[in-house]
Amino acid sequence: DAGITQSPRHKVTETGTPVTLRCHQTENHRYMYWYRQDPGHGLRLIHYSYGVKDTDKGEVSDGYSVSRSKTEDFLLTLESATSSQTSVYFCAISRGANVLTFGAGSRLTVL
């Protein structure tokens, strides 16, 4: 979706290193979300934001932190990556009408 950009799209890192994934939107939407997708689990909510500096935890927030200093950017940080955090990470925005639109995903591999 052209309105949502995730970066990086692919990353390989080593256990114990910090990692930051960025979600950028161009549409000034209030609500943004980070999900992770793992085989056999579907998508699970990590954290979400309902405004600048307003964030809250989702179902699987342990080991993750987020920040939102500007409306357009929602950052997901793994302070010390572990192999269990190898996953595909999706950012989403709510465009209203109770529908979420997803970014293209970021594949993270932690060795």
Next chain:
Amino acid sequence: AQTVTQSQPEMSVQEAETVTLSCTYDTSENNYYLFWYKQPPSRQMILVIRQEAYKQQNATENRFSVNFQKAAKSFSLKISDSQLGDTAMYFCAFMKHGSSGAGSYQLTFGKGTKLSVIP
């Protein structure tokens, strides 16, 4: 908390045939939304269809339709005239209805059904 169950991990269908994917959910909410998302090999999550729980009429989008049974908490997806491009993972998802505020618009997903369309 809400849960969404997709009992069919994998399914296959012949091209041009019809297939139905199952989804059940558990909630104590009365007003909510249900969704089917498609994820092709490109990994992009694509909204297929959306149903509002307070509407009794089943949603349809071209070849895609749902059978929404609120009392049974069932929300199945029917794909008619299956095409090769329908090959994908399909996720059923639930969203509580509520006014804007913290936690609004969160989706709870099922584990997905992998659909293969066979030529």
